[in-house]
Amino acid sequence: MNKNLRVKSSEYIDETNRISFKFNDRTYHGFKGDTLASALLANNVHLVGRSFKYHRPRGIMTSGSEEPNAIVQVNPGTNRTEPNVRATEVEIYEGLEASSQNCWPSVEFDIGGINNFLSPFFPAGFYYKTFMWPASFWEKYEFFIRHSAGLGKSPTSSDPDIYDHQNVHCDVLVVGAGISGILTAKNAAKNNFKTLLVDEKNELGGSTIFENNEFNKIDNKTPSEWLKQEIKELKDIKNLEIKTRTSVAAYHQYNYLLARENLTDHLEAKDKTNKIRQRLLKIRAKKVILATGALERPLIFNNNDRPGIMLSSAIKKYSEFYGVACGSKNIFFTNNDSAYESALSLYNKGINVEAIIDIREQSESKIVKKVKEVGIKVYWSHTIVDTAGYKRLNGISIMKLSNDGTSVTGSKISISCDCLGVAGGWTPAVHLYTQSGSKLKFDEEKQIFLPNQNTSEQISVGSCGGDFKIDEIIKNLNQKLKDNLNIKETDLDNIKVEIDQENSKRNIWLLPSDKPLGKTKPFVDYQNDATAKDIKLALREGFRSIEHVKRYTTTGMGTDQGKLGNMHALGIIADTAGVKMGELGTTTFRPPYTPLTFGTIVGRNVGKFFDIFRRTPMNDWHVENKAEFENVGQWKRAWYYPINGETMHQAVQRESKAARESAGILDASTLGKIDIQGSDASEFLNRVYTNAWSKLAIGKCRYGLMLNEDGMVYDDGVTTRLGENHYIMTTTTGGAANVLGKLEDYLQTEWPELDVYLTSVTDHYATASLCGPNSKKILKKIIPDLDLSDESFPHMSFKEANIGHIQCRIMRISFTGEHSYEINVQASYGKDLWEKCMKAGQEFNITPYGTETMHLLRAEKGFIIVGQDTDGTMTPIDLQMDWIVSKKKYDFIGKRSLYRSDTMREDRKQLVGLLTEDPNVVLEEGAQIVSELNQNPVEMLGHVTSSYFSPNLKKSIALAVVRGGKDMMGKKLFVPMENKNINVTVANPVFYDAKNERLNA
Amino acid sequence: MFLINCPYCGERDQQEFKAGGEAHIERPKQPTELSDDEWAEYLFMRKNIKGVQFERWNHTHGCRKWFNMVRDTSNDEIKAIYKMGEKPPSQ
C-alpha cells in the first residue's frame, strides 16, 4: 500500500524539498509543489472519502477545482480548520493535516456504507418521500442524517486569520492563464490596455504546459516548450498584472467580478501569522476575456465511481506535471483521441498501459497509430460493462457495443487493472459566462453548450469558446483579439502550427451494460450519488423541467455544482424524453464557482467593525458613570445608570421618581435634526405634517406628526421656527435618515417648485434634556442672565443664549410632562454642557436617566413612540390623536388616505390605556388581548405595546392597541398568559397629570 | 452589480444607489377630488413588468439626487438615464 509511485522528476516539483504531512492521522511525504492529491497518489492512496448518500468509497478523480470526490477537512480540530476543501487544490506544506469527510467512524470502515447495500431503497427523492412522514419523527431522522452525512466540521473558535477586500479597475480582465489566456493578456497589454490576468492555479500554462504530443508543433516546438517561452516573456510586459492562486468566484452584470486571491493557504503555520490569508478582489473591467478552458467529461457506465477511476487528462497531468504514476496497470476508456495522448505520455515515462477501450469504431490519427505501434492493445467498439474492487479498482469487464450504442453483444472480457483513465470529450467551462447573464446555445454537432449572446463587453476564447485544436485556438483567438480590442497586428499573425488532432468522437451519454439499468450503478453526480437510474425515475414520475429534475435527484447540487456530470444528466434526460438537448436548456450555474470562506466574504468587517455604530458627544461620561447601553438604530444610547448594584428595574424606578420630584437629565443627542431653510419652508411643513404651520410665530415650537401617503404614522417630533424662512425639525432617533430621504424625495420629484433646502445636522449638535420641577433653577444657575419667566420663555418656545462663550439653542419642550428644557450646543461642547448641568444640578440631586426611564415617563403621559406603539398600520385617528390632524388644510401627505373606507372603519385597532386589576402585575409587551376566555378559537383584539410599573403612580400601566378600543373605556378585558389570565381594564392612555399642570410647575 | 451613470456625478457602483420604484406616477394635484378607487390606483398599483421599465433611482450615497432610468428588467440593461422633470426618451 505504501509504495512510492513517483516515476520521474518534474520541473514543477522540488525534490530537494521533502515535506511531511498527515492524512487521516497517518504521516506521508511529498515534495514542494505537490497538491494533497498528487502527494497521496504518489503514496498510492486513492481512497480519500465516502460518497454522500451510499457512503461508497471514493478516490481522487481530477486534478483541479472540478473535483467531486476528494473533499477533505483541512487541519481538523484547529481554529484554522476548513471543511469541503478539494484535495486537488490544496498545496502541501510541512505540518499540513487533512482528513476524510463524510465517513464515520473512518474512511476504511464506514457504517453508512450499509446504505450501499440498501440502495434499492434509496431512490431519487428518497429523503423527500420518507423523512417527511410522520412529521413528528423528523427529529429522529435528523439525528441519523446529520450524523451519517458529514459535510465537514466548522471551526469552533474564532478565525485567527486576516482577510481583505480590494477594488480593482482594469481595461481587460483575462480569466484563465492557459495558452489562450496568456496570448490574450500579452497582446492586450502590449497594446496599452491595462490588463489583469488571473488563474486559480499557482502556475501559469493551463493544460498546454504539459502538452507534449509529438505530432503537434508550434513554430517547430512542442506546445509545452513553446508556451514556456511565452510565459517567460510575460515578465517584461508593462501594463500587465498577473495574479495566480486567484479564482474568479462570481461574474455579475456590467463586468463586475469577484475573485478570491489566496495568499497564505500554501504556507506553513508559522508563515501564516499576521498576513492576509485571502483577499476578495472586486473587479470592474471594461472588457472581460474568458479563457477558462474546458473540463474533461467522464463516461457514464456501471460502477464508474471506484477509487482508481479518474479522468484521463488528470492521469496525464499527475504524470507530466507532478511526476506521479496513478497506477501500475493502467487502462484508458475513451470516446475520442485525447486518451491516446495520456496513454503515450505514460508510456514515454515507462508507466505500464494495459489497454485502451474505445467506443468508436476506429480512428486514423497519427497518435492512434503510434499507440498501436508501441504495442498498446486497443479494443474498438467496446464498452465497460462493470468494474471490480471495493476500496480500489482491481479490474474491468468489457463487451462489444451494438451499432446503435444502446446494448452490448458477444462475450465478456475481464481485464485486471488498478487505474482507469476515462475520456468522454470536453465541456467548455462556461460557468462564469452564464453567471454574467449571457446566453448559451447547444452545438448539436460537437454536443456542447457554447457562448452565444453576450450581455456585456466580453468574449470567450480558446476551449471555453469551443476551439479545442491548437491551430483553431490560435487562429480564432487572433481574429477575436483584433476585432474586440481593435488592434491591427498581433504576435499570432506569423505563428506556424502543425497539428494531428482528430475531432472524431462518438457521444453516448449513458453506456449500456449486460445488466438492466435497475441493477447497475452508473453515477452521473459523484458527490451527491445521483445515478442515471435516478434521473430516469424522475422522468417516469413526471418531472420534465431540468431544474425540477435537478432538485429531485440532487444532480448538480453538491459543492462542485456538478461540474463533471451535468452534461450527462442533460443528455440522459434528452434521450429519455426524446427531445433535443438545445430545447432542454441547461441548469443555472450560480456563484461562487468554487466555495468561498466566510472570512473572504466579510473581509475586515468582523468584531467591532461588523457594523457601524454611533456614539454621542457625552458618551465618555456615560461610560465613566457605569451606564448600561442599548442599541437604537446604529446609536449606542445610555439605557439606565445602575448604582450600588441596582437591577435595571430598581435603577429605572429611582431615575423616574427623581425626574418628577426634583430634576433629571437625558442625553437626547441622537434625535434626528434637520435644518430647513428657504422662502417656502412654511408651506413645505404644511404639506409634510398633518397640522398647520403657517401661523407658527418665530421662536415657537410645535409638535408634528408625519404620515406616509397611505395615512399611516411615519414619524414625529418637535419643529422650531428659528426665523422667517428657517426651521429646525427633530425626528425620532431611528427615523432620521429615512425622514430626510422622504422629504428630499417629495422636494425633488413632486414639488420642485418649492424653494426649500434640507440639511442633516444630527451630528452637529449635542442635546441635553433637563427636566423636573427644579430644571428651571438649574438652568438659571448655568445662564444667570437669561429670562426664564413663563411670560418671556413659555412652554413650546425657543431662545438663543450663551453659556460662557458657547452659543446654545434652548427649547422649552417636554417629552415627560415635566417642566423641561432641551439645550443644544455644538457637538464638540456636548460633554462640557453635560458636566455643567450635573454640577449646577448637584444641590437638587440631579439624576441622569437613560432611555428606559424616558420611555416610562412618556408612557405615564400617554405619549406614543413611533415604532413601539405604532407599526405602520396606525393612523393618527387610531392613536386617538385627531386633534393634530388639520381639517382646514386642503392637502398634506397621507390626508386623502384618512378618508378611505378602510381607514375610517370604526373597528380598527386603536390606542388605549390598560390598567391591571392587580396593580403590581406588569403586563408583557406584545401580549395578546381578548374579551372572552371560553371561546375557541378566541378572537385576538389587539396587543400590549408599552408596559411599565410606574413609581410615580405606584401601579402598573400599559398602552395597547385594541380593536374598537376607543369605545371600550372602562371595559374589562383579559390578557391570557401561559399560566394565568390577567384581568385588565381599558383606561385613558394619559395616566399622569391629565391636565398638564406640571409643565409650568 | 450595475454601473450607474448618475446624471450629476458620473459612473458609480450600484451600492451607492437606491431604487425607488416605477417612474412617472405623478402625485394627484387634488387628492380630495378622487374616489377611493382612483386614489388606490395611485397609491398601490405598480406595473413591475418583465422588459423595458421606467423607474426612479436615488444616488443616496452620493449627491442624493433623484433621477429616472429606463431599464430592461429581463437582462438589467440600462437603456437610458435622465433627470427628474425631463421627458422620457421614446422607446
Ligand SMILES: [Zn+2]
Ligand atoms: Zn450623483
